[in-house]
Amino acid sequence: MTRDDVEMARAWLKREQGIDLDNGSLLDPWEGSARMGEVTRRAAEGLPLEAEPSAFTAALEALAPKGARR
Amino acid sequence: MSADDIARLSLTEVARLIRKRKISSVEATEASVGRLERYGARFNCVVEIDAEGALKAARKADRELARRQARGPLHGVPLAHKDMYYRKGRVSGCGSRIRASFVPDHTATVLQRLDAAGALDIARLNMVEFALGITGHNEITGDVRNPWNPKHLPGGSSSGSAVSVAARLTYGSLGSDTGGSIRFPASCCGIVGIKPTYSRVSRFGAMPLSFSCDTVGPLTRTVADAALILQVLAGRDANDPTSSARSVPNYSAGIGKSIRGLKIGVPETYFYEGIDAAVEKPVRESLDVLRRLGAKLLPVAMPAAIGATNTLTSMIIVAEAAAIHSRWLRDRPDDYGTQTRGRMLMGLFCPATRYLEALNLRGRLLAGFVESVFRKCDVLHTPVLPVEVPTLAETDLKANPGFLKYVGRMGHCTRPVNYLGLPAITVPCGFTQNGLPTGFQMVGRPFDEATLFRAASAYERATDWHTREPAL
Secondary structure, rough: OOHOOOHHHHHHHHHHHOOOOHHHHHHHHHHHHHHHHHHHHHHHOOOOOOOOOOOHHHHHHHHOOHHHOO | OOOOHHHOOOOHHHHHHHHHOOOOOHHHHHHHHHHHHHHHHOOOOOOOOEEHHHHHHHHHHHHHHHOOOOOOOOEEEEEEEEEOOOOOOOOOOOOOOOOOOOOOOOOHHHHHHHOEEEEEEEEEEEOOOHHHHOOOOOOOOOOOOOOOOEEEEOOOOOOHHHHHHOOOOOOOOEEEOOOOOOOOHHHHHOOOEEEEEOOOOOOEEEOOOOOOOOEEEEEOOOHHHHHHHHHEEEOOOOOOOOOOOOOOOOOOOOOOOOOOEEEEEEEOOOOOOOOOOOHHHHHHHHHHHHHHOOOOOEEEEEOOOOOHHHHHHHHHHHHHHHHHHHHHHHHHHOOOOHHHHHHHHHHHHHHHHHHHHHHHHHHHHHHHHHHOOHHHHHEEEEEEOOOOEEOOOOOOOOOOOOOOHHHHHHHHOHHHHHOOOOEEEEEEEOOOOOOEEEEEEEEEEOHHHHHHHHHHHHHHHHHHHHHHOOOO
């Protein structure tokens, strides 16, 4: 990651989130976020994403064993 | 019985003896307060002890019992909790500088339920800053220390809870688990911890970290104690719209019952990747115990998608935490510890598209996991912590490069369970070469905490790890 990249991240954070921090505080979080984003993007690739996230609790209820059903 | 002997009783035992008036609530409370005062500073596990209020409540509990007016199963039992459960009019510091003087205007549902069951709330316990961290470090309120060896980390984020229960300062304690924050410190300190199914226990009045992953549960010395507390906590709460309306089974019904024929899955992939031999040995030995008790051990291949779930959990946690904290991050960035701030900042950089993908994949991955794992077995047995409990110094990486990756490795076995929303219990299963405890984890089907309690209690009865206590 170049110095320009970090400057860009700093400028983005200031503009979008209203937070102004030194470059040293930003590098690890920015890279960490990029790593997580890449894993997530790959995991989601090719999968239909039409269901609402809120359906998760319904999925938990539906997948409970019969003995634990309401 | 001496005060220290009373403090060493399990929660179930002390509740029974108080109910039968063999010992008084005042005696149990004095024993607990005495040890919190004597040892709390040594391990930095206590924020505040309300000795006066505790003894007043204990005297009242004894008077009620004398009139045969027991409030519930925890009548007169003194407990102390992680400092993130709101009680109206009392400070809830959340391990932070930012909320050091925060006084909530309402009481958490879980505290209300413990109150109604007769428990006394006698102290606030230290924790990782805003519950965001698994090691137990806290740059603001100070690191909590492991009672088995104060040079070693206690695990977090329910660090003060785990230490206080292990050191016999309290009989049980509420923790919270968003990525392993009950199970990880329970394992590091040699005690029991249960993370219930997502939505099983109300989060109303509990400091939020991640709406999608937060769960509330107890840390205790025995499996029966954990079942007793969860029984009080679980169930629908109108103040928490995410809480399940499902009826709550009798969690103690399976305690002491046979596990003959119970199918225990042993993961062939993922969970043992990168595990230290010193940890793997006692974890594998616990499987031998379960087999001798009549359980059937079945190798189970993990779905390939499990490999991404540690990261997916982190994505959700940091994005939601950053949203909750965005105003403070903007206005008071220097009031955070560097570890906490670094992780929060990571959330600010997450694209909304990735966050929504991580959320949307959950139901699909859960269905795949349940189908491929729980079609073959009743519970899945795994390690908790892939390494021996490290020292505080070894892991005091603060904001140094590599810190986030290191933390990611520590949560390898716990975070996927939060992503999937499944219940999981940790049970102590021995000590590693450095003299620190370790444990195993059993993961169950959604809302099947009862089977976890049955299996865990069977193991506990066949071993004596839960009776070991650190020499103070």
